[in-house]
Amino acid sequence: MIVTIDGVAASGKSSVSSGVAQALGVPYVSSGLLYRAVTLLGLNAGAELADASALLPLLPGVRLEPLASGNRVWNADHDLTADLHSTRVDGGVSTVAALPEIREWVDAQLRALPAPLVAEGRDMGTNVFPHAPHKFYLTASPRVRAERRAKERPEDIPAIEAALTERDRQDTTQSAPAPDARVIDTGPLTLQGVIDTILADLR
Numbered sequence: 001m002i003v004t005i006d007g008v009a010a011s012g013k014s015s016v017s018s019g020v021a022q023a024l025g026v027p028y029v030s031s032g033l034l035y036r037a038v039t040l041l042g043l044n045a046g047a048e049l050a051d052a053s054a055l056l057p058l059l060p061g062v063r064l065e066p067l068a069s070g071n072r073v074w075n076a077d078h079d080l081t082a083d084l085h086s087t088r089v090d091g092g093v094s095t096v097a098a099l100p101e102i103r104e105w106v107d108a109q110l111r112a113l114p115a116p117l118v119a120e121g122r123d124m125g126t127n128v129f130p131h132a133p134h135k136f137y138l139t140a141s142p143r144v145r146a147e148r149r150a151k152e153r154p155e156d157i158p159a160i161e162a163a164l165t166e167r168d169r170q171d172t173t174q175s176a177p178a179p180d181a182r183v184i185d186t187g188p189l190t191l192q193g194v195i196d197t198i199l200a201d202l203r
């Protein structure tokens with residue numbers, strides 16, 4: 001069984017997916033971490049992020065470890081995970097994610113994983129796992145998302161909100177909900193409330 005949980009930036013996809021996966025006793029996979037890893041490696045190499053030919057040589061060492069408690073991403077034996085949620089990576093990742101060659105590589109990594117699993121991102125329900133039987137799409141207003149994220153980042157709420165809105169805009173192409181996804185506005189719900197809503201639907 002595959003459960004897909006897509007949604008806009010900072011809508012709670014990773015936290016909710018981890019909670020749902022732990023309740024089901026299966027792993028979850030964060031597709032955004034793979035795009036973030038390529039972005040980090042590209043930035044560290046001084047590569048032009050819009051140039052797929054500069055990024056493709058960086059991919060062979062990248063490996064995702066999908067655990068229910070939290071994913072880790074490795075480049076050979078170096079753990080990249082702690083560096084993937086920086087403002088610097090946030091600022092470049094949508095440019096990398098717009099490259100068809102990088103999307104193909106990410107999709108292949110995900111489809112190679114054994115089911116059952118929970119997959120989260122933007123296009124899990126539409127493109128990567130279109131036949132998944134259970135699909136969800138998380139939303140919340142930009143202000144609510146920025147207020148949540150402000151607890152994890154040094155920037156102030158208006159700056160975070162502006163960056164989230166810009167990332168949503170750049171990600172529009174791959175971010176539409178699947179027609180058969182249940183859309184959940186997480187704004188009025190607690191994190192556990194969202195997890196429980198999904199678990200109730202699955203039962």
Ligand SMILES: Nc1ncnc2c1ncn2[C@@H]1O[C@H](COP(=O)(O)OP(=O)(O)OP(=O)(O)O)[C@@H](O)[C@H]1O
Pocket residue numbers: 007008009010011012013014015016032148149151152186187189190191192194
């Ligand atoms: N329903 C909720 N109520 C309160 N806080 C929440 C809720 N959902 C998520 N959060 C908090 O919002 C923050 C962002 O959540 P999370 O990182 O899971 O989002 P995301 O969609 O995976 O983000 P990104 O797209 O940037 O990877 C976290 O601090 C998380 O604990």
Ligand SMILES: Nc1ccn([C@@H]2O[C@H](COP(=O)(O)O)[C@@H](O)[C@H]2O)c(=O)n1
Pocket residue numbers: 009010013031032033035036093094095097120121122123124167171174
């Ligand atoms: N399926 C996906 C997942 C992610 N992206 C791109 O990666 C960025 C980071 O993802 P987060 O889930 O960590 O926010 C995101 O802004 C997208 O540019 C994607 O295109 N498709």
